[in-house]
Amino acid sequence: MDTDSHYFTIAEIEEIPARLRKTFRSGKTLPVAYRRQQLIQFGRMVQENRSAIEEALKKDMGKPRFEAGTAELVPTFTSIITALNNIEEWATPEKRKVEEWRSDWETMVYPVPKGCALIIAPWNYPFVLAFNPLAGAIAAGCPAVIKPSEHSPTVAALSAKLVRQYLDPEAYIVVNGGIPETTVLLNHRWDHIFYTGNPTVGRIVAEVAAKHLTSTTLELGGKSPVVVAEDCDVEITARRVLWGKVQNCGQLCVSPDHVYVPRSIIPAFTEALKRAHAHFYPEQVFNKSMEWGKMIHCDHHNRVMRQLEQTVGTVVLGGEVEGDTKIAPTIVTGIPLDDALMEAEIFGPILPIIPVDNVEEAINLIAEGPSPLVIYAFTNDEALQKRLIRETRSGSLVINDTYIQLLVYELPFGGFGESGNGTYFGKHSFDAFTHRRSFLHVPTSLDSTPLFQARYPPYTQQGYDA
Numbered sequence: 001m002d003t004d005s006h007y008f009t010i011a012e013i014e015e016i017p018a019r020l021r022k023t024f025r026s027g028k029t030l031p032v033a034y035r036r037q038q039l040i041q042f043g044r045m046v047q048e049n050r051s052a053i054e055e056a057l058k059k060d061m062g063k064p065r066f067e068a069g070t071a072e073l074v075p076t077f078t079s080i081i082t083a084l085n086n087i088e089e090w091a092t093p094e095k096r097k098v099e100e101w102r103s104d105w106e107t108m109v110y111p112v113p114k115g116c117a118l119i120i121a122p123w124n125y126p127f128v129l130a131f132n133p134l135a136g137a138i139a140a141g142c143p144a145v146i147k148p149s150e151h152s153p154t155v156a157a158l159s160a161k162l163v164r165q166y167l168d169p170e171a172y173i174v175v176n177g178g179i180p181e182t183t184v185l186l187n188h189r190w191d192h193i194f195y196t197g198n199p200t201v202g203r204i205v206a207e208v209a210a211k212h213l214t215s216t217t218l219e220l221g222g223k224s225p226v227v228v229a230e231d232c233d234v235e236i237t238a239r240r241v242l243w244g245k246v247q248n249c250g251q252l253c254v255s256p257d258h259v260y261v262p263r264s265i266i267p268a269f270t271e272a273l274k275r276a277h278a279h280f281y282p283e284q285v286f287n288k289s290m291e292w293g294k295m296i297h298c299d300h301h302n303r304v305m306r307q308l309e310q311t312v313g314t315v316v317l318g319g320e321v322e323g324d325t326k327i328a329p330t331i332v333t334g335i336p337l338d339d340a341l342m343e344a345e346i347f348g349p350i351l352p353i354i355p356v357d358n359v360e361e362a363i364n365l366i367a368e369g370p371s372p373l374v375i376y377a378f379t380n381d382e383a384l385q386k387r388l389i390r391e392t393r394s395g396s397l398v399i400n401d402t403y404i405q406l407l408v409y410e411l412p413f414g415g416f417g418e419s420g421n422g423t424y425f426g427k428h429s430f431d432a433f434t435h436r437r438s439f440l441h442v443p444t445s446l447d448s449t450p451l452f453q454a455r456y457p458p459y460t461q462q463g464y465d466a
Ligand code: NAD
Pocket: 120, 121, 122, 123, 124, 125, 129, 147, 148, 149, 150, 151, 177, 178, 179, 182, 183, 196, 197, 198, 199, 201, 204, 218, 219, 220, 221, 222, 252, 253, 254, 345, 347, 373, 415, 420
């Protein structure tokens, strides 16, 4: 790579895994002092380049500055600070209590780095989804390659520049490019692969990882449903659902994809959504003052629009388009289960409302489908909340809000089944890149004890009785 370029040639990429492995084998990334120093540098990287990162996010996807701050910069910085504040404790070997008769054996669990990690990130939150996992890798003592998405090229180029400037180049490297470059990386053996993106590529990653029996964290997508119960506060529910839907123009893995609403409250819920929309956007969203983002590229825009054009539902709000990448927040009612909007993750600012007779019907529909990344339910009925815990499966279950779970780093974040496996955030990020290695030291002096003598052949009845 020449110093101004943010891209490696294929030949250079081929050499990177061996370089990282050499660094790992040297033990350089192991001392907690080194990890701390890199985390401090990493924190400086985020803080000192805040404006440049916000600008890059604006350029790639029109991301409003507020969303860039709250959803990309703050969570990245928080994960770095959390790791810095806790790394000593997380990395400390733990003495395990054992049964009395084994109490003089040394029984420890060492949290050791898995080794060299590959982090593959998508375009929708291109900064935080590349760097939040990296905080875990650094804290765990793993060198890492970060592969940003080619669809957010400004953030990808900036990421390469900043990592080279702030972090140890022998241990942390950004490799930019698309499928050919990622394929080269995936053909090498890694000790952990952390992939965030769509489930189709998730399967490719899982397959290549299986060749080397490499562990993976797969943070995938899917259709995350909302269940609205009759007892909910309709006004707050509408506001919180719409708020989740408009984040990043619906291009959010935990976006409330579609809403199951009992028929009896659909009119009230729809009107409340319209009021929330009027409050959020007093002017047309395409007006400059509204800071409304865009679909990442024309192909994605066209895919979302195709779903909207094919729906048999009624557009009760929005539906407008500007240019070839901007879609206004859109609400569609009367959606049947086999509608075009129900075929795939929408990943755009379109909210379909599916009429159900009651919440039981919604629970059954969710329970029979693939397990989503998150289920949102709006209800204060504790019995219903317990039923949702018992009868459905998903990465997370969030009651009475949307999207906010991404700020609760104390809870593990991740999918389940079709929406992925493995978790991260806070201590869970450290754990994703850490192997818990058992250490057992059995004193040789014990060989003279009756128990040890009895274990060696020839076996005797006396030994058996002991
Ligand atoms: P994307 O197209 O940027 O792809 C993700 C990464 O995979 C990129 O780095 C890309 O270069 C790489 N890639 C693409 N095709 C590949 C191939 N054939 N072989 C190897 N690597 C390949 O992003 P995307 O997948 O469109 O992202 C959106 C999806 O990600 C949605 O489904 C969304 O729900 C999901 N997502 C999940 C989370 C989560 O935390 N669970 C977060 C964000 C997005």
